[in-house]
Amino acid sequence: MNKRPLILVLALMILVCGAFAFEQAAVWAADYRNPDTELPDMYALTGNPAGKLYAGNIQYYRIKGTFSDAAYRRIYDPARTQLYNADYTALMQINHVSYFSASIIYEDLRLREIFGSMDKDFYDDYFSMVDSTSGNVAFYGPQLKLLYNVKLSEKLFFGLEGNYGVERSLKDTFPQTATIMRNSGYRAGLEYRGKAASLGIFGRYYDNQVHYEAVKQYMEVKPRTYMGYNIFYNELASATANKVRTRNGLEYGAHFSLGKRSRLSMQFGISGLHRISRADVIRGSGTRERGLWQREGLHLFGILNIFHQAEQGLRLYADHLHYSDWGASRISNTLVIENAERFSTLGAVFYYRPSLAQQIYAGAEARKVSYDYREYIFPFHDVRGGWEWNISAGGRIYLSAKTRMGFDLKYGKEIPRFYWETPSFENLGAIISLEKLFSFGYITFDVEYLQKTPENKPEKINVFLIGLSYGRK
Amino acid sequence: MRKSQYPIICLHVIFLLAASCFLFEEKPQAVDGNVSIRLRFTVPAQADTLEALPVPGIPVRIYTEDYSIPELTEITDSSGFVRFDNLPYARYVVESHALIKISEFEEAEVVGAKALQLTADSLRGEMVYTDTLLMEQSKRGLKINEIYTAGPPNNIFYFYDQFMELYNGLSETVYLDGMIILRLGTSGLFADTLSVTYIYQFPGTPLSGRQYPVEPGQFVVIAGNAFDHNTIGPIAGKTVDLSNADWEFVNLQEANGYDNPNVPNITTNNGRVTQASKVDFLLGLTGDGLALCDGSDYDQTDGIDIRTVIDCVESSFSPTHIKEVPYSLDASFGGIGMQRYSGQSLERIRPGFDTNNSAVDFVVISKPTPGYHHE
Numbered sequence: 001m002n003k004r005p006l007i008l009v010l011a012l013m014i015l016v017c018g019a020f021a022f023e024q025a026a027v028w029a030a031d032y033r034n035p036d037t038e039l040p041d042m043y044a045l046t047g048n049p050a051g052k053l054y055a056g057n058i059q060y061y062r063i064k065g066t067f068s069d070a071a072y073r074r075i076y077d078p079a080r081t082q083l084y085n086a087d088y089t090a091l092m093q094i095n096h097v098s099y100f101s102a103s104i105i106y107e108d109l110r111l112r113e114i115f116g117s118m119d120k121d122f123y124d125d126y127f128s129m130v131d132s133t134s135g136n137v138a139f140y141g142p143q144l145k146l147l148y149n150v151k152l153s154e155k156l157f158f159g160l161e162g163n164y165g166v167e168r169s170l171k172d173t174f175p176q177t178a179t180i181m182r183n184s185g186y187r188a189g190l191e192y193r194g195k196a197a198s199l200g201i202f203g204r205y206y207d208n209q210v211h212y213e214a215v216k217q218y219m220e221v222k223p224r225t226y227m228g229y230n231i232f233y234n235e236l237a238s239a240t241a242n243k244v245r246t247r248n249g250l251e252y253g254a255h256f257s258l259g260k261r262s263r264l265s266m267q268f269g270i271s272g273l274h275r276i277s278r279a280d281v282i283r284g285s286g287t288r289e290r291g292l293w294q295r296e297g298l299h300l301f302g303i304l305n306i307f308h309q310a311e312q313g314l315r316l317y318a319d320h321l322h323y324s325d326w327g328a329s330r331i332s333n334t335l336v337i338e339n340a341e342r343f344s345t346l347g348a349v350f351y352y353r354p355s356l357a358q359q360i361y362a363g364a365e366a367r368k369v370s371y372d373y374r375e376y377i378f379p380f381h382d383v384r385g386g387w388e389w390n391i392s393a394g395g396r397i398y399l400s401a402k403t404r405m406g407f408d409l410k411y412g413k414e415i416p417r418f419y420w421e422t423p424s425f426e427n428l429g430a431i432i433s434l435e436k437l438f439s440f441g442y443i444t445f446d447v448e449y450l451q452k453t454p455e456n457k458p459e460k461i462n463v464f465l466i467g468l469s470y471g472r473k
Numbered sequence: 474m475r476k477s478q479y480p481i482i483c484l485h486v487i488f489l490l491a492a493s494c495f496l497f498e499e500k501p502q503a504v505d506g507n508v509s510i511r512l513r514f515t516v517p518a519q520a521d522t523l524e525a526l527p528v529p530g531i532p533v534r535i536y537t538e539d540y541s542i543p544e545l546t547e548i549t550d551s552s553g554f555v556r557f558d559n560l561p562y563a564r565y566v567v568e569s570h571a572l573i574k575i576s577e578f579e580e581a582e583v584v585g586a587k588a589l590q591l592t593a594d595s596l597r598g599e600m601v602y603t604d605t606l607l608m609e610q611s612k613r614g615l616k617i618n619e620i621y622t623a624g625p626p627n628n629i630f631y632f633y634d635q636f637m638e639l640y641n642g643l644s645e646t647v648y649l650d651g652m653i654i655l656r657l658g659t660s661g662l663f664a665d666t667l668s669v670t671y672i673y674q675f676p677g678t679p680l681s682g683r684q685y686p687v688e689p690g691q692f693v694v695i696a697g698n699a700f701d702h703n704t705i706g707p708i709a710g711k712t713v714d715l716s717n718a719d720w721e722f723v724n725l726q727e728a729n730g731y732d733n734p735n736v737p738n739i740t741t742n743n744g745r746v747t748q749a750s751k752v753d754f755l756l757g758l759t760g761d762g763l764a765l766c767d768g769s770d771y772d773q774t775d776g777i778d779i780r781t782v783i784d785c786v787e788s789s790f791s792p793t794h795i796k797e798v799p800y801s802l803d804a805s806f807g808g809i810g811m812q813r814y815s816g817q818s819l820e821r822i823r824p825g826f827d828t829n830n831s832a833v834d835f836v837v838i839s840k841p842t843p844g845y846h847h848e
Contacts, residue, residue, distance in 0.1 A: 227540075231540055234539060236791055328498075331592075333501060335503065335505065336504075376506040377561040
């Protein structure tokens, strides 16, 4: 049996899950523990569209539901969430030097019992706006992603990627908060692929615009704009409370790999990032600036693959990410927030492949994290840090000639960001997937469960995911 | 590399450079939360003199409606100075009122208050705001003591439970005969007449009438509609019972207007004072100008002479409100931060407390208090 399409389906699933969050992540998140026999390509590691390796035409459909129940939560977190996701991805070769990929995704996110926050994620913005009601809110909308990769010469590849999404929402309480989000992102990159080495550069620009409008019908509503997470500015009461958030980001970097086909191979990447986020309030016909914050960051990674195509293999990896933020009040034109975050990760994954039909892995990862968050308006300083760790194990086993089962188990400790009341979470996760080959394609069913237990708290956060996908070559 | 590939590489670089232009702002040098306010509280050494004496040992409080930060209180030192540190840039009200001993047998109630708007620009880079406040004695008299316009918590847009309250702070009886109450339009800030929207008059003869007395320390409630508004289902228990109001506004040209027969009326379009509007008295939901005049000038066609004004109050929920009442009657306006349909009311800090500066004379209270003062 040719297992290459199956692997491709799995790889696509991981990518789709990680890369298609509606809002643009500041930095590309790679999964270094990807247990595939093939080395992850540079698209998977850095997002460089020139680094995406063509592995045959494929069409792929997936529906997914994610349900979380947060018995433990922060004040502006929802009590429960339901995320329904459907996507279609097609990858096709145009000619012998270029190929094209398109994805259409539709997401429906429902946040239950969310108190006050008008923003989709209160803790994602230093200048979030809240009202004084609680209710349910649904976000829904389509996204489109296109990728074009062309071979410019024997060894030089060029890639271009664009994505665009529109999302709307409505909160089912007073005020009836309506949200429109427009999100677009563009990536471009070049990669030089030699026999034993490759070198690439890439850039990314994104633009995210969010317009919240709360139509005030209930009279107890008091809109406020938080300046950080502990102090708020009282907005003037008016019939409607409007907030506009504009977020622009730039990421640029380079990557390098050595020894692609040898028993020892290495991959390195470096990227810098900038993000600027502006929060304005609209009152009447006038726009009043409230806050602006800027993020700068540096991301480095290195991977060492040892015997990666042999029966036994080892992957060692290191990753360093550093963010530095500052936020300014546009009311007083002064500095009101500073934040620095550092994540230094070391990890190893050991693979054992006794046969083509069996493959297991075990991994361990340790991460030194530090957070230094400071608000100035009313002094607040939170410094926390320490070691996070997690261990994981899993496997891919063919139960029959046409049926494969995958399982993954994870356990670890996490030091959460912007959780003031607990120093750490204990995380436990399990994933089970079943893939079946039919004459018309592959069907995959997967189930994931994640439990987060805060230290010294009896309440837990439970996340349950169920997905069904169909792919064909 | 072929030459044809150069444009693509160049485009790549141009893309990065162009995108980066949108993404940088200068980090501000000034840090919020470091502002200090240093004030000196003084009183005139004698009447009609410019010499001022420091006022030691009095409590001074400072608060802001802008941010969710607690109210602060400090005591003046022996030189009358008080200092508040580590404050954010914001709008503040600083106020102090105290009893000071004038002689062995005399005390006077004095007040020093000021509304401050501190921004990085207004302080011009300085981190300390310094000022001297000359404390004044509160002017005693017949005052507009409370104005309730915001409406109760409701979602049926109900704000017809409005009332205003008068308070006699004098030590002798005053008479309401022929006095007029004005809802003001926009007047010049240095004008000597008031522009009028509504005009209502008490019965009786202005200045000389003695039929409608207000005893010292007495509150007078004048209702828009004098009935128990709690009888309206959606707002039951959230509003006021005005069935026992002292007076009720009635427009004699209003068709089918409510009129409680048990409550005397203050009227308009009554053959003496006239207005264009044929509806009942209503103040602006989010603020207005309101004046109590002695009634000697009741011809509003050329404006009402400000010399006849007994008391005048301007209010607005909006901090960016543009003043509409002459400075000589009210130096500012009260009610900033109030919310529509919140049940909030605007009342003087103390009964009859008046420095002709509504931003400091009035406080926002969580519920209306018709006929009595908040605690």
